Amino acid sequence: MQFRLDLIGEDRVEEHQSGHHFDSAKLRNVLKTVAKNAEYGKNLPEGHGVGIAMHYSFFSYVASIIEVSVKNNQLKVHKIHSVIDCGTAVNTDTIESQIQGAAIFGMSLAFYGKITAKDGAVEQSGYHDYQMVRIHQAPEVNHVEIIKNNDKPTGVGEPGVPPIAPAIINAIYNATGKRYYSLPLMDHDIV
Numbered sequence: 674m675q676f677r678l679d680l681i682g683e684d685r686v687e688e689h690q691s692g693h694h695f696d697s698a699k700l701r702n703v704l705k706t707v708a709k710n711a712e713y714g715k716n717l718p719e720g721h722g723v724g725i726a727m728h729y730s731f732f733s734y735v736a737s738i739i740e741v742s743v744k745n746n747q748l749k750v751h752k753i754h755s756v757i758d759c760g761t762a763v764n765t766d767t768i769e770s771q772i773q774g775a776a777i778f779g780m781s782l783a784f785y786g787k788i789t790a791k792d793g794a795v796e797q798s799g800y801h802d803y804q805m806v807r808i809h810q811a812p813e814v815n816h817v818e819i820i821k822n823n824d825k826p827t828g829v830g831e832p833g834v835p836p837i838a839p840a841i842i843n844a845i846y847n848a849t850g851k852r853y854y855s856l857p858l859m860d861h862d863i864v
Contacts, residue, residue, distance in 0.1 A: 674708055677727060693732040693825060700729055703736040703756040703820065710818055711738040711754040720744050721751070722848025726836035731828025734758040734820075737776070739812075739840040743848045748863045750780060750841065752814040755833060760824035772817045772833040779837025781805040784864045786857045804859075 678701060687695040704727050708714075713723065720742050727736040740752040753776045762768055785804040789796045797803040838856060845863070846852050858864045 674704070674713060674725060677704055677725065691732070693827065695729065699734045699758050700727060703727065703734045703758050706818060706820065707736040707738050707754050707756040710756065710816060711740070711752070713738060718742070720848055722844045722846065724840040724843025724845070724847060726839040726843065728832060728835040730832045730835065732760070733827040733829065733832040735772070735832045735836055737836040737840045739837070739844050741841060741844040741848055743845060743863070746863055748845065748858065750810070750812045752816070753812045754814070754816045756818045756820065757829065757833065758820035758822065759829050760822065760826045762819045762821065763826055765819055768819050768829045769817045771829045773815045775831070775833025776815055776837055777806050777811060779834045780810070780841070782834070783838035783841050783856055784858050787860070
């Protein structure tokens with residue numbers, strides 16, 4: 674957590690030609706809010722760990738904390754907490770659904786996201802040979818908080834995906850002391 678806060682640095686605003694801007698205080702706020710929501714720093718059961726990651730894209734700020742356990746070299750995602758600042762929240766139910774769906778999609782990429790080609794053609798042709806996270810792998814808790822403000826509305830579809838894989842990798846490291854440097858995790862026989 675402190676490492677990420679240090680990376681954010683001093684509060685600053687960077688203007689974009691689009692009329693939007695990057696505000697480091699907003700990134701810091703989503704990070705601190707997700708830490709509060711997930712009770713970051715609490716004691717966890719043996720074999721459990723948490724990972725944290727943040728992201729800025731489509732002019733939205735997202736942070737996620739994921740709790741996992743690793744038992745007999747098998748990964749289980751227990752909780753995902755995410756916070757998004759996407760300006761004026763026009764439809765909060767849709768935003769929450771987008772961030773929850775992004776979490777499951779991000780898990781799918783981290784677990785199984787591998788496309789191969791042979792003789793110039795992609796080998797996978799559907800869900801029968803390109804696996805996605807199944808319902809039994811979904812977290813028990815997938816909590817989303819939307820920061821309220823009156824800024825211009827910004828993106829909510831894609832911004833929730835990028836923090837998921839690094840948060841999972843950080844959580845595995847926190848639980849086991851083992852660091853994975855390549856994805857998907859299926860190549861490491863942990864899912």
